[in-house]
Amino acid sequence: MENPIRVLHIVPNMQFGGLETMIMNIYRNIDRSKVQFDFLVHYTGEYNYDKEIISLGGKIYRSNVRESGNIVKYIFYLNNLFTSHPEYQIIHSHMPSLAWIHLMVAKFKHVNTRILHSHNNQCEKTLKGRFKGFLIKLSPYFATHYFACSKEAGEFLFKRKKFRIINNGIDVDRFLYNQNIRQKIRKEWELENKIIIGHVGRFVQSKNHDFLLDIYKRLKQKNSQFALVMIGDGPLRGKIEERINEDNIKDTLIIPPTKNIEQLYQAMDLFVFPSLFEGLGIVLIEAQSSGLFCLTSKYNVPDAVSVTSRIEKISLTEGVEKWISAISNFDQSYNREKIDLSELRNSFDIKQVAKKMQLFYMERYERYKYENSNN
Structure with missing residues (x-):
């Protein structure tokens, strides 16, 4: 029996929030003998879903860039992560304001499928929000696939690019x-x-x-x-x-x-x-x-x-x-x-959403194997 495809989800942390709950709903309902989720988080503390992730067979990698602000150290960390773990040929980023960094490094390391997922339809109208608004404009250039939780969220981040709506499924x-x-x-x-x-x-x-x-x-x-x-x-x-x-x-x-x-x-x-x-x-x-x-x-x-x-x-x-x-x-x-x-x-039925996501991941991985075998 083959090992499951490992998908790396890139998130701030795994607290009880909307996007985190959406990921966990999918994770609980996919066939984990075929697709497994691992997580790159950006805070060092332990959060609400961490123990469940481990119990389901997932791994958690921790960067402290959100706490330290050290971008150079973050780039080196990402380079080492993708070098040490070539099994990650699908990464799924839920952090548009930082995605330009980790998607860029992933592209440099020849990660085949780089998903950018939009979960908001605007940024906060603060100085910090405006700065984030500038950074998120860079991120789509390094992605291969564009996902959004709604039409509005997709149009906000991807403008005229073609994107796929992934409904936030629930049980x-x-x-x-x-x-x-x-x-x-x-x-x-x-x-x-x-x-x-x-x-x-x-x-x-x-x-x-x-x-x-x-x-x-x-x-x-x-x-x-x-x-x-x-x-x-x-x-x-x-x-x-x-x-x-x-x-x-x-x-x-x-x-x-x-x-x-x-x-x-x-x-x-x-x-x-x-x-x-x-x-x-x-x-x-x-x-x-x-x-x-x-x-x-x-x-x-x-x-x-x-x-x-x-x-x-x-x-x-x-x-x-x-x-x-x-x-x-x-x-x-x-x-x-x-x-x-x-x-x-x-x-919004989670079983249908999870089935579609599993199929997407598996098709992308099969494509990677096919392309790799012909090189």
Whole structure:
């Protein structure tokens, strides 16, 4: 029996985030006797998915370039990695702002298939974001294949180049509504009699937590029955916690990300996601799978997330009151079990997504072997 094809995924780290969860969903569902995933990460600490990766047969290589900023050392590290591991003839980069370096080194080392994957539809409007925006323009020149999680994400990074949309697949059945889990989680949160607004996302600028708090603060003044649960972590978490305390915003919970996120959706009554920009917004797919009514940003979040009748989009420019009106008027009696998930399953079922990815990797590796045998 032949050894499996080893694909090297290049990521910041393997925390509980959108792109990391997408990779792990595929990893769990491919035939690992045929294709194995290894990971090059860019922080030295241990992160949420590391132990599972090892248990599935994957390897993790660690660079500290995101911490040290030493690009020269990073180039030498990459050169040594690809020299020591010629088995990596497929690399899959999820880091457009650094990809110009590792894809360039991989090209120099004759790595056959170099995938660049876009997960965002814009950069942050900060000095750092503008600098990243410059760097990502370099990366497509060193890739052989272009992937994106949505049409908008692909057009943002690749402009007029031809790209392939890879839907962020999920295990839909894991998220289906469960009344018993709902009651259990709400009791643990001590919010049994509240109307719970949920949000899942890292505490970063793009997730727009301040706007979410603006909505909730005004809403709470009108109706004390509401509660807000935010699930996530990140650099702005402390700032948001300070604001909650300073403004004395009641019935607000912040919960660290968890592997069993599907259980937490059950406890919510509606899902509010006012992002400034998203490559897709996989949490909206998860929330709809659990039957939740979802409210998200028009123009800022791709249309591909609208796969059930339970999602509404409002422009951020329409202001807080428009969002409050939509939340106040949503039908609390809606039946979460009676939701048509056929379009969602057709587009985002992880088994189908994993099958397509496995086939792509295997075809590319066979092509490499054929080309190599004729040289």
